[in-house]
Amino acid sequence: MHTTFGKFIASVCVVAGLVSHAAADTWGPAFSLGPTKGAVIGTTTTFIPGTPPAEAETGLYLWIGISNGTSGLIQAGVDQDADNSYCGASATEWCLSASYFGIGGQFDGPYVAVSGSTEIGIAYTLSGQTWTQTVTVAGKVVSTLTSEDGPLIEGGWGTGTECQQNCKGTASVQQYLNSVIYLSEPDENFPNTLGVGAGVVHTPMETTDGGQTWTIASITLPVYTAPPGNDN
Numbered sequence: 041m042h043t044t045f046g047k048f049i050a051s052v053c054v055v056a057g058l059v060s061h062a063a064a065d066t067w068g069p070a071f072s073l074g075p076t077k078g079a080v081i082g083t084t085t086t087f088i089p090g091t092p093p094a095e096a097e098t099g100l101y102l103w104i105g106i107s108n109g110t111s112g113l114i115q116a117g118v119d120q121d122a123d124n125s126y127c128g129a130s131a132t133e134w135c136l137s138a139s140y141f142g143i144g145g146q147f148d149g150p151y152v153a154v155s156g157s158t159e160i161g162i163a164y165t166l167s168g169q170t171w172t173q174t175v176t177v178a179g180k181v182v183s184t185l186t187s188e189d190g191p192l193i194e195g196g197w198g199t200g201t202e203c204q205q206n207c208k209g210t211a212s213v214q215q216y217l218n219s220v221i222y223l224s225e226p227d228e229n230f231p232n233t234l235g236v237g238a239g240v241v242h243t244p245m246e247t248t249d250g251g252q253t254w255t256i257a258s259i260t261l262p263v264y265t266a267p268p269g270n271d272n
């Protein structure tokens with residue numbers, strides 16, 4: 041399975057927009073929001089990861105994350121390691137799963153192999169203290185996972201393009217379509233917390249309920265080339 045060191049750092053990056061300086065761990069341009077003044081209480085999106093790099097290297101991890109400064113990181117998405125046999129992926133496919141990093145380490149839901157053009161449905165829903173990740177392909181649930189962080193007070197929402205060890209970057213743009221972010225209370229200032237990396241293209245954030253529910257029709261992340269020195 042994939043390594044986990046970078047995913048821990050990612051929980052800070054999502055909220056604070058910080059850049060990791062850890063060796064051999066780099067990040068592609070991101071779209072990140074937060075903190076909200078209330079809490080993040082849910083999200084849905086459709087993720088199209090794009091064609092994976094032709095030469096698989098450990099490791100490339102693409103995900104949509106929510107967290108706050110003290111919670112774990114809810115981060116369903118796709119992985120490519122040098123050996124993708126753990127999910128049955130061919131060289132042109134990704135390994136897809138629900139995933140969570142928190143106290144106790146990395147936890148993953150069941151893995152499935154998907155092609156880069158797959159429209160992946162991702163939903164994070166909250167009931168009491170329990171978050172449920174539901175990952176779907178063509179309307180069928182392929183991976184789920186629960187975790188116990190409760191409402192993500194002063195939480196954030198962001199894309200992760202995480203490149204560890206010998207990773208050279210991505211080979212395709214990534215798309216997030218019809219993203220919806222549910223907040224516990226209206227936050228008209230939420231768009232002002234947006235951080236957008238170089239080359240990231242997106243439609244405006246929209247709300248029809250005074251800032252409690254935000255939608256972003258389209259986010260496109262550019263192809264990312266890891267800088268020299270990333271053990272590549």
Ligand SMILES: *[C@@H]1O[C@H](CO)[C@@H](O)[C@H](O)[C@H]1NC(C)=O
Nearest residue numbers: 108109110190191192193194
């Ligand atoms: C994150 O959310 C949890 C759960 O609701 C809350 O207990 C904690 O105080 C929040 N952390 C921050 C830094 O706001």
